[in-house]
Amino acid sequence: MPYVNIKITREGASTEQKAALISGITQLLVDVLGKNPATTVVVIDEVETDNWGIGGEPVSARRKRGL
Amino acid sequence: MPYVNIKITREGASTEQKAALISGITQLLVDVLGKNPATTVVVIDEVETDNWGIGGEPVSARRKRGL
Amino acid sequence: MPYVNIKITREGASTEQKAALISGITQLLVDVLGKNPATTVVVIDEVETDNWGIGGEPVSARRKRGL
Amino acid sequence: MPYVNIKITREGASTEQKAALISGITQLLVDVLGKNPATTVVVIDEVETDNWGIGGEPVSARRKRGL
Amino acid sequence: MPYVNIKITREGASTEQKAALISGITQLLVDVLGKNPATTVVVIDEVETDNWGIGGEPVSARRKRGL
Amino acid sequence: MPYVNIKITREGASTEQKAALISGITQLLVDVLGKNPATTVVVIDEVETDNWGIGGEPVSARRKRGL
Numbered sequence: 228m229p230y231v232n233i234k235i236t237r238e239g240a241s242t243e244q245k246a247a248l249i250s251g252i253t254q255l256l257v258d259v260l261g262k263n264p265a266t267t268v269v270v271i272d273e274v275e276t277d278n279w280g281i282g283g284e285p286v287s288a289r290r291k292r293g294l
Numbered sequence: 295m296p297y298v299n300i301k302i303t304r305e306g307a308s309t310e311q312k313a314a315l316i317s318g319i320t321q322l323l324v325d326v327l328g329k330n331p332a333t334t335v336v337v338i339d340e341v342e343t344d345n346w347g348i349g350g351e352p353v354s355a356r357r358k359r360g361l
Numbered sequence: 362m363p364y365v366n367i368k369i370t371r372e373g374a375s376t377e378q379k380a381a382l383i384s385g386i387t388q389l390l391v392d393v394l395g396k397n398p399a400t401t402v403v404v405i406d407e408v409e410t411d412n413w414g415i416g417g418e419p420v421s422a423r424r425k426r427g428l
Numbered sequence: 429m430p431y432v433n434i435k436i437t438r439e440g441a442s443t444e445q446k447a448a449l450i451s452g453i454t455q456l457l458v459d460v461l462g463k464n465p466a467t468t469v470v471v472i473d474e475v476e477t478d479n480w481g482i483g484g485e486p487v488s489a490r491r492k493r494g495l
Numbered sequence: 496m497p498y499v500n501i502k503i504t505r506e507g508a509s510t511e512q513k514a515a516l517i518s519g520i521t522q523l524l525v526d527v528l529g530k531n532p533a534t535t536v537v538v539i540d541e542v543e544t545d546n547w548g549i550g551g552e553p554v555s556a557r558r559k560r561g562l
Numbered sequence: 563m564p565y566v567n568i569k570i571t572r573e574g575a576s577t578e579q580k581a582a583l584i585s586g587i588t589q590l591l592v593d594v595l596g597k598n599p600a601t602t603v604v605v606i607d608e609v610e611t612d613n614w615g616i617g618g619e620p621v622s623a624r625r626k627r628g629l
Contacts, residue, residue: 228549230364230402230502242344244527249347251523259515268364269347277443280450280470281496295415297565297603301364309478314393316481322385326378335565336481348362376545383548403548411577414584414604429616431498431569448594456586460579482563510612517615537615
């Protein structure tokens with residue numbers, strides 16, 4: 228019954244990588260808390276780099292400087 | 295003043311269906327809690343089926359198996 | 362499989378009122394989108410009035426003025 | 429270390445405006461709470477006007493009436 | 496830089512279990528996506544069973560029936 | 563009409579500081595995007611340090627080491 232929301236920048240995560248996040252987090256909730264995987268929901272949000280800020284500036288600006 | 299966020303998979307909900315969710319939830323908050331509809335906000339997020347997991351796997355994988 | 366998050370100020374919603382929100386929203390998702398109620402999750406967050414702002418001020422300040 | 433999520437309707441916010449939101453909110457958290465900007469995250473979600481409801485109807489319907 | 500929010504019912508998760516969720520999810524994001532753990536944020540929300548609904552009813556009501 | 567959610571660790575933010583966050587962010591949305599303050603909602607979540615992770619460990623563990 229847990230609900231997990233993962234937010235990452237949209238920078239090319241593949242379908243396989245996203246499936247690995249979903250299975251890994253679901254298994255972690257089974258292992259640590261004994262949760263039922265059948266009703267465990269994981270939602271991944273991929274956010275444009277213009278719309279994600281860290282250190283007071285957008286990730287898109289950081290990427291242009293090679294960060 | 296309530297804020298409601300609905301997350302569903304992106305599988306073809308129409309403009310009319312989304313309007314029905316918005317009006318239905320707003321009315322429910324009026325009926326149950328006496329909230330002011332003028333400042334009640336409802337935000338619907340439609341999530342790609344690759345990015346929504348249940349039972350440890352993406353919905354896109356389940357759909358391919360006819361689930 | 363939908364996930365719904367309702368945020369309201371913590372101002373005395375009863376267990377019965379919260380149960381009515383949960384059943385009402387779940388039924389709405391069945392009626393409008395044909396969703397499966399067994400995996401529909403509704404989470405209600407009750408927020409202190411000091412921590413909820415509208416119109417640029419906390420609800421607690423508005424309540425003191427009778428709003 | 430704070431995390432801030434801003435949701436606005438998708439109605440043409442520019443890259444510069446979004447950068448101004450990110451820098452302004454990060455600075456506010458430094459000024460008010462002494463938070464470390466290096467680990468302050470700001471995520472902006474732009475939501476389609478069909479998917480944002482206020483007053484019981486979608487913003488897209490309000491815009492058609494000139495509101 | 497990822498942000499992860501885990502919502503579970505408040506039913507006695509220990510400090511150690513919550514630490515295990517935090518370390519496990521952070522490591523998963525390193526392993527699967529090569530994310531930097533230093534700026535990976537995980538927030539756990541523990542929700543009262545009256546405020547969590549599934550199958551159209553609160554978890555508190557289900558627990559009374561032994562579910 | 564914007565909705566802003568701020569998550570910070572629960573470490574003693576005062577009512578005045580939270581009011582300053584609410585007014586500052588609302589004004590920023592007026593200044594940058596011309597938003598209507600009357601329908602701008604800000605919700606502050608204060609999260610226990612056991613429940614907030616960064617760098618793969620809870621903030622509570624970091625605080626014990628003087629970080």
